[in-house]
Amino acid sequence: MxxxxxxxxxxxxxxxxxxxxxxxxxxxxxxxxxxxxxxxxxxxxxxxxxxxxxxxxxxxxxxxxxxxxxxxxxxxxxxxxxxxxxxxxxxxxxxxxxxxxxxxxxxxxxxxxxxxxxxxxxxxxxxxxxxxxxxAGEAIGCFGLTEPDIGSDPGAMRTRARRDGDDWIVDGRKTWITNGTVADVAVVWAQTDEGIRGFVVPTGTPGFSAPEIKHKLSLRASVTSELVLDDVRLPASAAFPEAGGLKGPLSCLTEARYGIVWGAMGAARSSLSAALSYASERRQFGKSIAGFQLTQQKLADMNLEYIKGVLLALHLGRRKDAGTLRPDQVSLGKLNNVREALAICRTSRTILGANGISLEYPVIRHMNNLESVLTYEGTVEMHTLVVGQAMTGQAAYR
Missing domain, CATH: 1.10.540.10 (Acyl-CoA dehydrogenase/oxidase, N-terminal domain)
Structure with a gap:
């Protein structure tokens, strides 16, 4: 040949x-x-x-x-x-x-x-x-859905908006809100007599505050906040005209999850690249550890999962551009890519040995961050059940 x-x-x-x-x-x-x-x-x-x-x-x-x-x-x-x-x-x-x-x-x-x-x-x-x-980045926004006692079941939210004349009065708490403390505007979801509605809340409105959540060991290069709404009075013009029920917030989450399908592969690439570079330079027993079979097995397995994850992200991206992407397909992508990215970071850490826990290298930082990414925008359990429902036609979480 x-x-x-x-x-x-x-x-x-x-x-x-x-x-x-x-x-x-x-x-x-x-x-x-x-x-x-x-x-x-x-x-x-x-x-x-x-x-x-x-x-x-x-x-x-x-x-x-x-x-x-x-x-x-x-x-x-x-x-x-x-x-x-x-x-x-x-x-x-x-x-x-x-x-x-x-x-x-x-x-x-x-x-x-x-x-x-x-x-x-x-x-x-x-x-x-x-x-x-x-x-333009001149105004920063945040998105208030998750509450202290309400995560995977947003339909049970307790934040409430009631009419008062032409105005709305909003009361409630949101938590784990990225950008909250620095935001100029918050999109807040609340129960009303007409079902769940969305509101555009300027953060300078009286009764609104956003204390920052401290003591995190993940996503530390990120502002995470609680949103507190105590009798926040909003004009009628602050409410979204429709988006009754969970259709509104869930449509937004699908958008964000799609970005995570790609993003997680970035953390994986950074960690894999660091592991490959380190293995090539680190010498033990008279040669670089990249020349040992067990190290090569780790590198090959990580690269396989990285390649599959990027191909999956690209396929979902092409579907989204074609207007044929379904929310359950995004769930499948988020479930696979974050899980595999986390495994890649953990395996990369073992190649770096003790140096793997140092912030001189990106690996432990990505690993800690992905623990949050694994949970937010839908937990592993919820995305698993979404995929299960797509396969069987039966909703196991209701």
């Missing part, structure tokens, strides 16, 4: 063994590369310190830089948004999370939760008031 054409192939890229890069258009690669450059220049040198300190230095300045780049609400059309494809948005999420899950969370909550909620469910007035400044 002739092998003459094989000899002209370029050398293999150890981080792209099957040539997935060829599946992306020039425009998609340009978006990816611009986000990677911003992360490399503006975030990578500092993010380990932010994680250690439990805060992002100058989060508003960072938000404006991300807005200038066009990644905030980048997959939305109009109102100052970039109108990019779902695949381009996915590649941006992958690059952001290769830097840190907390940075991807900042972008994800801004664009796929807060901005998407207003873009999809809001009035023209709400869209024009908030979306251009949020796309």
């Amino acid at each position: 002739s092998t003459h054409h094989t000899k002209s192939l370029p050398p293999i890229d150890p981080m792209d063994l099957v040539g997935i890069d060829e599946q992306f258009s020039a425009e998609e690669k340009a978006v990816r590369d611009s986000v990677r450059r911003l992360c490399h220049d503006r975030i990578d040198p500092y993010v380990a310190d932010w994680f250690e300190q439990g805060r992002i230095n100058d989060i508003r300045g960072l938000a404006k830089e991300l807005g200038t780049l066009g990644v905030l609400g980048m997959h939305l059309e109009g109102y100052g948004c970039a109108g990019m494809s779902a695949t381009e948005y996915g590649l941006a999420c992958l690059e952001l999370e290769a830097t840190d899950s907390g940075i991807r969370s900042l972008v994800s909550v801004q664009g796929s939760l807060a901005m998407f909620a207003i873009w999809r469910w809001g009035t023209e007035e709400q869209k024009n008031e908030w979306l251009p400044s949020m796309a």
Whole structure:
């Protein structure tokens, strides 16, 4: 058999063994590369310190830089948004999370939760008031759904909005809210006599406060908050005109979960790359540990799962761009990719040995962050049951 054409192939890229890069258009690669450059220049040198300190230095300045780049609400059309494809948005999420899950969370909550909620469910007035400044990073948004006692069953939320003349009065608590303490606007979901409704709440409204949640050992380079609403009076114009029931908030969660399908593979890539580099340089018994069979088995298995995860993300991205992506398919992607990314980080940690727990390397940071990503936007259990229902037609969680 002739092998003459094989000899002209370029050398293999150890981080792209099957040539997935060829599946992306020039425009998609340009978006990816611009986000990677911003992360490399503006975030990578500092993010380990932010994680250690439990805060992002100058989060508003960072938000404006991300807005200038066009990644905030980048997959939305109009109102100052970039109108990019779902695949381009996915590649941006992958690059952001290769830097840190907390940075991807900042972008994800801004664009796929807060901005998407207003873009999809809001009035023209709400869209024009908030979306251009949020796309520019001049206003930061948060999304209030989860409550202290209500996680996977949002229909049981206790936050309540009641009518008072033409106004609404909102009372309740939300928790684990990314961006809450620094947000200018909160999208808050509440029970009403007409079912669950969404409200656009400027955070300066009397009765609204957002104390930051401290003592986290995950997503430390991210602002996480409680939202407290005590008799918050809002005008009628603050309510979304429709989005009755859970359809509204769940549509937003599907958007955010889609970004996670890609993002988790960024954390995986960063950890795998660190493990490969370390194994090549670390010498034991007279040779680099990359030359030992057990290390090569770990590297090969991790790369296999990484490749499959990126291919799955790309397939779901193409479906989303074609308008054929279903929420249960997003659940399948989120379930697989976060679980496998976490396993890749843990295995990478073993290759780095004791150095694996040091913030000099990104691995333990990604590993800790993914413990949160595994749970938020739907737990492993809930996504498992969504997939189970898609297969059997029976809902096991009702």
